[in-house]
Amino acid sequence: MAKRETSTRQAILKAAIEIAGESGITAATMDDIAVRAGVAKGSLYYNFASKDEIFATVLQQALVRLTERFELAVEGKTGVDAMRALVEVFLERIVNDTALIKIVAAEIFRTDRSWVVPFGIARDSALAVFERAIKEIGEERGSPTPQPKLLASAAFGAVLVAGLEWSVFEPETPRTVVTDTLIDPVIRLFLS
Amino acid sequence: MAKRETSTRQAILKAAIEIAGESGITAATMDDIAVRAGVAKGSLYYNFASKDEIFATVLQQALVRLTERFELAVEGKTGVDAMRALVEVFLERIVNDTALIKIVAAEIFRTDRSWVVPFGIARDSALAVFERAIKEIGEERGSPTPQPKLLASAAFGAVLVAGLEWSVFEPETPRTVVTDTLIDPVIRLFLS
Amino acid sequence: MAKRETSTRQAILKAAIEIAGESGITAATMDDIAVRAGVAKGSLYYNFASKDEIFATVLQQALVRLTERFELAVEGKTGVDAMRALVEVFLERIVNDTALIKIVAAEIFRTDRSWVVPFGIARDSALAVFERAIKEIGEERGSPTPQPKLLASAAFGAVLVAGLEWSVFEPETPRTVVTDTLIDPVIRLFLS
Amino acid sequence: MAKRETSTRQAILKAAIEIAGESGITAATMDDIAVRAGVAKGSLYYNFASKDEIFATVLQQALVRLTERFELAVEGKTGVDAMRALVEVFLERIVNDTALIKIVAAEIFRTDRSWVVPFGIARDSALAVFERAIKEIGEERGSPTPQPKLLASAAFGAVLVAGLEWSVFEPETPRTVVTDTLIDPVIRLFLS
DNA sequence: GATGAATGAGTGTTCATTCAT
DNA sequence: AATGAATGAACACTCATTCAT
Numbered sequence: 001m002a003k004r005e006t007s008t009r010q011a012i013l014k015a016a017i018e019i020a021g022e023s024g025i026t027a028a029t030m031d032d033i034a035v036r037a038g039v040a041k042g043s044l045y046y047n048f049a050s051k052d053e054i055f056a057t058v059l060q061q062a063l064v065r066l067t068e069r070f071e072l073a074v075e076g077k078t079g080v081d082a083m084r085a086l087v088e089v090f091l092e093r094i095v096n097d098t099a100l101i102k103i104v105a106a107e108i109f110r111t112d113r114s115w116v117v118p119f120g121i122a123r124d125s126a127l128a129v130f131e132r133a134i135k136e137i138g139e140e141r142g143s144p145t146p147q148p149k150l151l152a153s154a155a156f157g158a159v160l161v162a163g164l165e166w167s168v169f170e171p172e173t174p175r176t177v178v179t180d181t182l183i184d185p186v187i188r189l190f191l192s
Numbered sequence: 193m194a195k196r197e198t199s200t201r202q203a204i205l206k207a208a209i210e211i212a213g214e215s216g217i218t219a220a221t222m223d224d225i226a227v228r229a230g231v232a233k234g235s236l237y238y239n240f241a242s243k244d245e246i247f248a249t250v251l252q253q254a255l256v257r258l259t260e261r262f263e264l265a266v267e268g269k270t271g272v273d274a275m276r277a278l279v280e281v282f283l284e285r286i287v288n289d290t291a292l293i294k295i296v297a298a299e300i301f302r303t304d305r306s307w308v309v310p311f312g313i314a315r316d317s318a319l320a321v322f323e324r325a326i327k328e329i330g331e332e333r334g335s336p337t338p339q340p341k342l343l344a345s346a347a348f349g350a351v352l353v354a355g356l357e358w359s360v361f362e363p364e365t366p367r368t369v370v371t372d373t374l375i376d377p378v379i380r381l382f383l384s
Numbered sequence: 385m386a387k388r389e390t391s392t393r394q395a396i397l398k399a400a401i402e403i404a405g406e407s408g409i410t411a412a413t414m415d416d417i418a419v420r421a422g423v424a425k426g427s428l429y430y431n432f433a434s435k436d437e438i439f440a441t442v443l444q445q446a447l448v449r450l451t452e453r454f455e456l457a458v459e460g461k462t463g464v465d466a467m468r469a470l471v472e473v474f475l476e477r478i479v480n481d482t483a484l485i486k487i488v489a490a491e492i493f494r495t496d497r498s499w500v501v502p503f504g505i506a507r508d509s510a511l512a513v514f515e516r517a518i519k520e521i522g523e524e525r526g527s528p529t530p531q532p533k534l535l536a537s538a539a540f541g542a543v544l545v546a547g548l549e550w551s552v553f554e555p556e557t558p559r560t561v562v563t564d565t566l567i568d569p570v571i572r573l574f575l576s
Numbered sequence: 577m578a579k580r581e582t583s584t585r586q587a588i589l590k591a592a593i594e595i596a597g598e599s600g601i602t603a604a605t606m607d608d609i610a611v612r613a614g615v616a617k618g619s620l621y622y623n624f625a626s627k628d629e630i631f632a633t634v635l636q637q638a639l640v641r642l643t644e645r646f647e648l649a650v651e652g653k654t655g656v657d658a659m660r661a662l663v664e665v666f667l668e669r670i671v672n673d674t675a676l677i678k679i680v681a682a683e684i685f686r687t688d689r690s691w692v693v694p695f696g697i698a699r700d701s702a703l704a705v706f707e708r709a710i711k712e713i714g715e716e717r718g719s720p721t722p723q724p725k726l727l728a729s730a731a732f733g734a735v736l737v738a739g740l741e742w743s744v745f746e747p748e749t750p751r752t753v754v755t756d757t758l759i760d761p762v763i764r765l766f767l768s
Numbered sequence: 769g770a771t772g773a774a775t776g777a778g779t780g781t782t783c784a785t786t787c788a789t
Numbered sequence: 790a791a792t793g794a795a796t797g798a799a800c801a802c803t804c805a806t807t808c809a810t
Contacts, residue, residue, distance in 0.1 A: 008773080023304045026218035030801060040775045045802065047773090106298045109356050112215045147373040150365075154354035154374060158381070161349020162342050164301050173342075181339040182346060184384065189350070189377040200790085222784060232792045234787090239790095243784060392794080407688045410602035414780060424796045426783085431794090435780065490682045493740050496599045531757040534738050534749075538758060541737020542765070546730035548685050557726075565723040566730060568768065573734070573761040584769085606805060616771045618808090623769095627805060775807075782800070789792080 009047045011037040013061070016054050021099020024106060025055050056115035059107060062100050063122035066093060070129040079136035080187055086133060087159055087183050094163035095175060102168070105160060127152045137190045145190055155186055201239050203229040205253070208246050213291020216298060217247050248307035251299060254292050255314035258285060262321040271328040272379055278322060279351055279375050286355035287367060294360070297352060319344045329382045337382060347378055393431045395421045397445070400438050405483020408490060409439050440499035443491060446484050447506035450477060454513040463520035464571055470517060471543055471567050478547035479559060486552070489544060511536045521574045529574055539570055585623050587613040589637070592630050597675020600682060601631050632691035635683060638676050639698035642669060646705040655712040656763055662706060663735055663759050670739035671751060678744070681736060703728045713766045721766060731762055 015037035020028040030051055034041040048054045073089040074082040094101050107113065108123065130152035138145035145151060159182060166178050207229035211220040222243055226233040240246045265281040266274040286293050299305065300315065322344035330337035337343065351374060358370050399421035403412040414435055418425040432438045457473040458466040478485050491497065492507065514536035522529035529535060543566060550562050591613035595604040606627055610617040624630045649665040650658040670677050683689065684699065706728035714721035721727060735758060742754050 006773090024216075024218060024298075024302065026216060027304075029799080031799090041802085042775050042777095042804085043773080045804095046775090051801065102301050105301060108353075109294050109297060109360050110216065111360065112219075147369070150354050150358060150370065150373050151377060153357040154350040154377065157353020157357075158346040158350035160353065161300075162346035165345040165349075166342060168301050168303065177339070178342065181342050185343060185346065185381040188380040188383065191380065192376065198790095221782080223782095233785095234792045235790080237785070238792085390794090408600075408602060408682075408686060410600055411688075413778085415778090425781090426796050426798095427794080429781065429783095430796090486685050489685060492737075493678050493681060493744050494600065495744065496603075531753070534742065534754065534757050535761060537741040538734040538738035538761065541741075542730040542734035544737065545684075545733020546726050549729040549733075550726060552685050552687065561723070562726065565726050569727060569730065569765040572764040572767065575764065576760065582769095605803080607803095617806095618771045619769085621806070622771085771808105771810080773808095773810105775805100777804095779803070780801095783798095784796100785798105786796075787792105787794095789794105 006047070008037075008039060008043060011039065012044055012047055012054065013058055016058055017062075017100050017103065020055065020058070021102050025103065052114045055103075056118065058100075059104065059115060059119050060122055062104055063119070063126050066090075066104075067122070067126045067129060069093060070126060074129060074133060079133060079140045082133040082136065083130075083155070083187055083190070084183055086130060087155075087186050088179055090156075090159045091163050091175065091179055091182070094160070095167045095171075098164070098167045101160070101164065105164060127156060130155050134190050138192075141191070143192065145192065151190060155189055158182070158186055158189070198239070200229075200231060200235060203231065204236060204239055204246065205250055208250055209254075209292050209295065212247065212250070213294050217295065244306045247295075248310065250292075251296065251307060251311050252314055254296055255311070255318050258282075258296075259314070259318045259321060261285060262318060266321060266325060271325060271332045274325040274328065275322075275347070275379055275382070276375055278325060279347075279378050280371055282348075282351045283355050283367065283371055283374070286352070287359045287363075290356070290359045293352070293356065297356060319348060322347050326382050330384075333383070335384065337384065343382060347381055350374070350378055350381070390431070392421075392423060392427060395423065396428055396431055396438065397442055400442055401446075401484050401487065404439065404442070405486045409487065436498045439487075440502065442484075443488065443499060443503050444506055446488055447503070447510050450474075450488075451506070451510045451513060453477060454510060458513060458517060463517060463524045466517040466520065467514075467539070467571055467574070468567055470514060471539075471570050472563055474540075474543045475547050475559065475563055475566070478544070479551045479555075482548070482551045485544070485548065489548060511540060514539050518574050522576075525575070527576065529576065535574060539573055542566070542570055542573070582623070584613075584615060584619060587615065588620060588623055588630065589634055592634055593638075593676050593679065596631065596634070597678050601679065628690045631679075632694065634676075635680065635691060635695050636698055638680055639695070639702050642666075642680075643698070643702045643705060645669060646702060650705060650709065655709060655716045658709040658712065659706075659731070659763055659766070660759055662709060663731075663762050664755055666732075666735045667739050667751065667755055667758070670736070671743045671747075674740070674743045677736070677740065681740060703732060706731050710766050714768075717767070719768065721768065727766060731765055734758070734762055734765070 012033065015033045016028065019032045019036055022028075030041055030044055033054070034044055037044075044054070048057070069089050070086055073085040077085055107119065110116075113119070127149070131148045134145050134148045134151050134155070138148070162182055163178070166173055204225060207225045208220065211224045211228055222233060222236055225246070226236055229235075236246070240249070261281050262278055265277040269277055299311065302308075305311070319341070323340050326337050326340045326343050326347070330340070354374055355370070358365055396417065399417045400412065403416045403420055406412075414425055414428055417438070418428055421428075428438070432441070453473050454470055457469040461469055491503065494500075497503070511533070515532045518529050518532045518535050518539070522532070546566055547562070550557055588609060591609045592604065595608045595612055606617060606620055609630070610620055613619075620630070624633070645665050646662055649661040653661055683695065686692075689695070703725070707724045710721050710724045710727050710731070714724070738758055739754070742749055
């Protein structure tokens with residue numbers, strides 16, 4: 001299942017992310033991707049079966065790696081501390097990988113793609129890290145948080161939209177300001 | 193500027209929203225739209241200059257009407273009460289117009305469209321209603337909220353993502369549960 | 385099922401036959417066909433769903449019309465007279481529609497095409513006319529011909545290959561010579 | 577001219593025949609051939625200059641070997657006996673090398689190939705064996721057969737088409753039945 | 769003697785747009 | 790006010806061929 005990631009494959013995936021981050025997946029052409037990756041179009045098809053497979057790989061990797069970062073960030077932390085770390089690392093990801101996050105944001109509610117199922121699973125893994133922190137906050141405070149999954153989406157959405165708003169439209173604002181502004185409000189989401 | 197909205201135009205816009213809600217704007221074809229609207233393809237071009245104009249109109253109308261609903265909801269209310277009303281009406285819109293909201297969500301961070309400018313203005317109007325309520329909350333509490341625009345995005349994003357998560361992936365959950373779960377946490381976002 | 389044969393459709397089919405008669409179906413490109421038909425490539429797809437559909441139509445029509453000619457030729461005749469008429473009309477078809485017959489000849493034993501089934505049925509109809517005449521010859525002579533279907537193929541093949549040999553490689557030989565040379569030998573195939 | 581036939585070359589030619597017998601020469605890809613032959617694609621080009629050269633070799637060898645078989649079969653025989661032997665050996669070849677014969681059948685009237693000339697010469701050699709037998713039959717009977725070349729094609733075509741009809745569509749019929757059914761009729765072709 | 773990653777011209781197909789009616 | 794046949798540029802994908810190893 002797991003293809004060895006040769007440098008050509010990596011160059012293609014990187015180019016695909018850049019192009020699709022600018023114009024969306026459907027509008028990203030294989031020609032554009034090939035040119036950006038510095039390879040011939042044939043190489044795209046030598047390394048991936050189809051455009052769909054390229055973006056299925058992109059989205060899969062994006063969420064798997066995002067989840068890894070989340071897991072790494074919460075390591076040794078629980079509850080409020082964990083959530084704090086999640087917001088920080090998520091914002092860091094948004095600003096340093098804006099193109100990729102934009103793709104994820106645009107795909108997150110589409111149900112007509114060939115990759116719905118694996119993408120859905122990967123998405124759930126990412127949200128699960130938020131959900132776990134939310135539950136821990138409830139436990140810490142002695143009152144289990146209701147609907148933790150829905151609240152995980154809310155927290156994810158708050159950071160995602162605010163973070164992209166900042167990264168796409170007001171990138172000159174320093175990250176510390178954004179982080180400082182968002183962390184406490186997001187934590188408060190769960191202090192019923 | 194404002195074209196008379198004949199029934200044919202309305203049928204076309206309705207069809208365009210349905211199709212694009214299912215597959216995204218780029219993947220929505222003029223043929224699909226014509227068939228769904230029950231008119232000949234030529235009629236699309238009799239009523240709109242281009243596909244771009246159709247979707248510029250769709251997005252423009254979507255945000256204008258959403259803003260109108262927001263304004264209506266906050267009428268006579270301020271601060272916390274206004275925000276409460278905003279969350280409620282936004283969730284109502286998400287569940288009753290999921291296709292349209294999905295389109296808005298997918299377009300919100302794209303900067304390569306012919307309609308970026310008008311869409312950006314319309315989006316700012318919608319966010320401004322949230323921002324106003326946020327500022328009022330700060331005033332009510334005697335301490336002006338910092339970065340109200342960023343927090344408006346966060347609130348908007350929290351409701352948007354949680355609402356779509358519910359509407360798209362778990363539509364069987366009753367709306368009251370979703371509203372009850374989200375309102376207080378979202379309000380708390382701003383109670384620094 | 386039966387599409388109206390507009391002049392554009394007819395022009396496309398005619399062009400497809402010419403091109404494929406020269407280079408075979410697989411090597412016939414949609415571009416070539418469009419140019420030869422004097423229409424834009426898009427017109428090919430407005431009138432036919434695919435290249436496969438074009439050639440399914442070509443082959444279907446070819447055999448249906450060939451069968452019609454066979455039926456017409458044997459009308460009011462039986463046995464030897466019918467077979468004589470079949471050989472004559474088949475040779476006439478070969479020389480006046482060489483491109484089409486070449487396509488049929490090249491496809492007749494392929495089993496990997498989307499049109500195998502309808503083509504097979506149409507081919508059997510054509511061979512059935514030969515088979516009927518063969519059976520009648522047996523009856524006229526009082527001894528039923530064994531394996532009439534196999535002999536029908538033999539007669540069909542004899543005329544087809546000899547006729548194409550003549551039409552493709554020695555077209556200067558007058559048709560009467562070919563007809564006179566082939567009719568009696570072919571008849572004799574069945575005079576056990 | 578004659579390359580040494582290494583086992584790799586033979587494996588490639590065998591694979592090429594199998595693939596092209598299934599889907600035709602144009603649709604047979606070098607990748608398919610390499611996989612079927614169990615060699616890397618580069619080996620194809622190490623052993624043959626091009627795809628054209630592979631199939632020129634295939635067709636050349638096919639007809640040369642077929643002619644050798646014909647020559648061997650008629651050795652020591654003349655006229656009717658020779659023709660009888662030719663039909664028998666041809667049917668044997670058709671059933672035991674169906675893929676190859678299908679390729680020959682599909683190529684026999686094509687004039688757009690790089691190998692037209694050598695293939696034409698080889699084809700004429702094969703037909704010449706038939707022609708010789710036909711002439712002998714005429715001599716045996718004291719009246720020279722007119723148009724022996726055309727009749728050779730007719731005999732060749734009769735056996736080819738009936739044989740393939742049997743081999744491809746009704747392979748369960750025993751060979752003796754087919755041979756018994758065809759030999760006498762084919763002989764009668766020439767008993768003017 | 770053989771390999772397989774890489775190539776790019778060429779293929780079938782799509783689709784926003786036009787225009788005569 | 791509306792139609793639908795026709796268009797052609799652009800697209801995803803294929804495949805014979807090359808070449809460094």
